Amino acid sequence: xxxxxxxxxxxxxxxxxxxxxxxxxxxxxxxxxxxxxxxxxxxxxxxxxxxxxxxxxxxxxxxxxxxxxxxxxxxxxxxxxxxxxxxxxxxxxxxxxxxxxxxxxxxxxxxxxxxxxxxxxxxxxxxxxxxxxxxxxxxxxxxxxxxxxxxxxxxxxxxxxxxxxxxxxxxxxxxxxxxxxxxxxxxxxxxxxxxxxxxxxxxxxxxxxxxxxxxxxxxxxxxxxxxxxxxxxxxxxxxxxxxxxxxxxxxxxxxxxxxxxxxxxxxxxxxxxxxxxxxxxxxxxxxxxxxxxxxxxxxxxxxxxxxxxxxxxxxxxxxxxxxxxxxxxxxxxxxxxxxxxxxxxxxxxxxxxxxxxxxxxxxx
Amino acid sequence: xxxxxxxxxxxxxxxxxxxxxxxxxxxxxxxxxxxxxxxxxxxxxxxxxxxxxxxxxxxxxxxxxxxxxxxxxxxxxxxxxxxxxxxxxxxxxxxxxxxxxxxxxxxxxxxxxxxxxxxxxxxxxxxxxxxxxxxxxxxxxxxxxxxxxxxxxxxxxxxxxxxxxxxxxxxxxxxxxxxxxxxxxxxxxxxxxxxxxxxxxxxxxxxxxxxxxxxxxxxxxxxxxxxxxxxxxxxxxxxxxxxxxxxxxxxxxxxxxxxxxxxxxxxxxxxxxxxxxxxxxxxxxxxxxxxxxxxxxxxxxxxxxxxxxxxxxxxxxxxxxxxxxxxxxxxxxxxxxxxxxxxxxxxxxxxxxxxxxxxxxxxx
DNA sequence: GGCGGTGATGTTTACGTAAACAGTCGTGCG
DNA sequence: CGCACGACTGTTTACGTAAACATCACCGCC
Numbered sequence: 001x002x003x004x005x006x007x008x009x010x011x012x013x014x015x016x017x018x019x020x021x022x023x024x025x026x027x028x029x030x031x032x033x034x035x036x037x038x039x040x041x042x043x044x045x046x047x048x049x050x051x052x053x054x055x056x057x058x059x060x061x062x063x064x065x066x067x068x069x070x071x072x073x074x075x076x077x078x079x080x081x082x083x084x085x086x087x088x089x090x091x092x093x094x095x096x097x098x099x100x101x102x103x104x105x106x107x108x109x110x111x112x113x114x115x116x117x118x119x120x121x122x123x124x125x126x127x128x129x130x131x132x133x134x135x136x137x138x139x140x141x142x143x144x145x146x147x148x149x150x151x152x153x154x155x156x157x158x159x160x161x162x163x164x165x166x167x168x169x170x171x172x173x174x175x176x177x178x179x180x181x182x183x184x185x186x187x188x189x190x191x192x193x194x195x196x197x198x199x200x201x202x203x204x205x206x207x208x209x210x211x212x213x214x215x216x217x218x219x220x221x222x223x224x225x226x227x228x229x230x231x232x233x234x235x236x237x238x239x240x241x242x243x244x245x246x247x248x249x250x251x252x253x254x255x256x257x258x259x260x261x262x263x264x265x266x267x268x269x270x271x272x273x274x275x276x277x278x279x280x281x282x283x284x285x286x287x288x289x290x291x292x293x294x295x296x297x298x299x300x301x302x303x304x305x306x307x308x309x310x311x312x313x314x315x316x317x318x319x320x321x322x323x324x325x326x327x328x329x330x331x332x333x334x335x336x337x338x339x340x341x342x343x344x345x346x347x348x349x350x351x352x353x354x355x356x357x358x359x360x361x362x363x364x
Numbered sequence: 365x366x367x368x369x370x371x372x373x374x375x376x377x378x379x380x381x382x383x384x385x386x387x388x389x390x391x392x393x394x395x396x397x398x399x400x401x402x403x404x405x406x407x408x409x410x411x412x413x414x415x416x417x418x419x420x421x422x423x424x425x426x427x428x429x430x431x432x433x434x435x436x437x438x439x440x441x442x443x444x445x446x447x448x449x450x451x452x453x454x455x456x457x458x459x460x461x462x463x464x465x466x467x468x469x470x471x472x473x474x475x476x477x478x479x480x481x482x483x484x485x486x487x488x489x490x491x492x493x494x495x496x497x498x499x500x501x502x503x504x505x506x507x508x509x510x511x512x513x514x515x516x517x518x519x520x521x522x523x524x525x526x527x528x529x530x531x532x533x534x535x536x537x538x539x540x541x542x543x544x545x546x547x548x549x550x551x552x553x554x555x556x557x558x559x560x561x562x563x564x565x566x567x568x569x570x571x572x573x574x575x576x577x578x579x580x581x582x583x584x585x586x587x588x589x590x591x592x593x594x595x596x597x598x599x600x601x602x603x604x605x606x607x608x609x610x611x612x613x614x615x616x617x618x619x620x621x622x623x624x625x626x627x628x629x630x631x632x633x634x635x636x637x638x639x640x641x642x643x644x645x646x647x648x649x650x651x652x653x654x655x656x657x658x659x660x661x662x663x664x665x666x667x668x669x670x671x672x673x674x675x676x677x678x679x680x681x682x683x684x685x686x687x688x689x690x691x692x693x694x695x696x697x698x699x700x701x702x703x704x705x706x707x708x709x710x711x712x713x714x715x716x717x718x719x720x721x722x723x724x725x726x727x728x
Numbered sequence: 729g730g731c732g733g734t735g736a737t738g739t740t741t742a743c744g745t746a747a748a749c750a751g752t753c754g755t756g757c758g
Numbered sequence: 759c760g761c762a763c764g765a766c767t768g769t770t771t772a773c774g775t776a777a778a779c780a781t782c783a784c785c786g787c788c
Contacts (some may be wrong), residue, residue: 207780
């Protein structure tokens with residue numbers, strides 16, 4: 001079999017025709033990569049000159065540069081990032097520790113993080129936790145410490161980090177999402193309180209006597225914050241505070257809560273802590289013959305793209321996940337570049353209530 | 365300010381008390397990391413012995429080992445992955461090129477990839493494309509080539525790769541999702557055809573005369589495949605083939621298609637190419653007073669978790685994204701470990717029709 | 729015309745790790 | 759008793775890159 005032929009049908013190892021030809025040994029592991037020395041040899045210069053060309057250093061005369069570039073092309077030279085990282089003590093990589101990409105919020109935040117990091121020349125290394133226990137978080141941190149990472153973004157309830165005598169290499173920075181630990185870490189989060197307040201006020205302003213609540217899991221800081229604000233807003237307005245129902249963010253748990261709410265005859269307004277649970281609530285109410293919004297009004301949280309197409313389209317609090325991701329990267333980079341001088345603190349991303357058709361005045 | 369104090373309130377650089385103490389320079393970048401040499405010095409041995417302890421090499425006497433381990437703990441030593449990578453020529457990292465994490469399928473596949481890769485000691489580096497043009501794909505490949513990556517998984521319609529004279533370092537392997545290019549690449553994909561066939565057959569078996577279709581974007585191989593199979597299945601059964609409607613995977617586009625379908629009096633069954641568009645279709649039909657499933661039956665594709673809570677709960681084709689991710693990692697790793705000997709080919713993950721309440725016999 | 733300077737290029741070295749090779753002991757056996 | 763061997767540890771070297779320093783040629787100026 002000829003190299004060229006394998007090249008065609010395999011196409012698994014890209015390029016490499018040049019190398020393959022010089023190596024000569026078909027499946028062999030001989031000299032896999034082209035180094036600066038190889039290019040230098042071919043171009044008839046020193047490897048330092050190759051380095052200068054590679055990094056766009058000015059003091060290389062045009063003719064030499066051309067020669068080197070030609071040699072690079074011919075050999076298919078690529079800089080070796082491991083050697084670079086070793087040299088500079090920097091990896092240009094940000095680690096992200098999170099619990100699953102399954103939630104809309106997480107995946108969209110990560111998407112934004114990756115995009116903005118890429119724009120700054122940083123790559124993202126993912127470290128998903130299968131179970132969000134404290135031990136696992138610690139393990140993830142430890143592994144991150146061994147990984148080629150300049151900084152870490154943690155998308156997790158911070159309390160999982162609390163007991164940690166976390167030990168990681170110095171010079172590695174942390175930014176946290178979904179947390180109130182702004183005094184110890186750099187935190188970026190959505191303005192949970194303001195969003196929840198807008199939702200509850202909207203329902204009260206429509207004339208509802210009070211507002212019920214389907215909350216997220218107790219372990220979630222965001223969920224707690226929304227529940228607290230819901231309670232506080234009702235108290236401020238002098239309204240009775242019904243017993244909240246607890247979900248786990250899933251539509252399934254929302255459905256269960258919705259069935260319970262449908263059985264409460266004086267429930268006319270519900271603030272649900274995320275859109276997926278709101279979907280379940282809508283279905284439960286529909287199945288029990290409680291019309292939305294005529295009999296019961298529902299407000300969600302997140303504004304996932306699908307929410308506009310629920311039946312009826314869901315009034316919900318818009319969270320800007322992309323902005324959260326952007327700010328995470330921004331903070332992490334200023335930490336990397338400016339070091340200790342960047343102080344911890346919380347960076348709050350605003351929310352906005354999106355009015356659709358799941359809310360109305362209560363039945364008279 | 366004392367180092368200890370900063371340690372407490374900053375908590376941004378983990379650990380490092382020991383190093384900070386030795387460095388002495390507050391914000392300085394002096395000797396950030398602890399190397400084997402440092403540990404060796406403290407333990408009174410050679411750095412090679414430290415290396416042996418670090419790698420669990422057998423021929424180190426217990427007393428020495430203890431001493432080294434103690435020194436490691438005291439200094440907070442972590443192996444430097446850049447140096448390791450340089451030494452071994454391997455990064456233990458897999459790159460993932462994809463267009464956005466916003467679609468459920470992508471994010472769940474990536475989640476599974478990251479989880480399984482982690483289990484095998486590999487990290488994941490994400491490279492999201494903001495716009496899936498051929499130029500961007502090429503750019504991503506090029507950058508991946510410079511990145512510290514042993515293999516690449518591409519979650520993209522393959523045709524974007526076609527024109528590519530892609531050039532990447534030899535020894536870097538590719539696995540592709542959502543493609544029919546099994547002759548050139550290693551491919552892992554859901555059994556689109558079987559899923560679509562099950563959906564259409566189910567509707568025909570219920571007694572519907574024919575089945576309409578809302579397809580995905582023309583650029584998607586998966587979408588094309590589902591549409592082709594829908595057409596073929598109708599033809600085989602000798603049924604008329606209505607003009608398909610085209611969406612872009614979003615609920616919004618499904619809604620638009622749904623409005624059009626609601627205006628077709630003889631449309632009693634629809635196969636929608638994904639669940640999000642099906643959500644839009646359901647809303648459109650509901651708004652136009654066409655009852656689902658009494659007047660119109662709807663089948664989706666993907667089985668996102670929310671589909672069970674649509675109104676009515678959606679009958680849909682279940683895709684096992686986790687399995688797709690698992691097999692991607694498996695294939696990529698066997699390529700890395702066994703090299704050229706692993707041949708290209710397509711790995712097909714089965715689908716399964718999940719019956720819920722959006723389908724029924726046609727009105728008589 | 730020699731001297732200082734400047735611009736282009738080459739040489740040395742260090743980054744942290746680990747394989748390969750080189751001791752150094754003590755022990756067991758002829 | 760001496761030698762060989764094995765168990766343990768130390769020394770050298772290479773991986774690919776790029777800063778720092780060294781060299782060399784050439785230019786302009788007094």
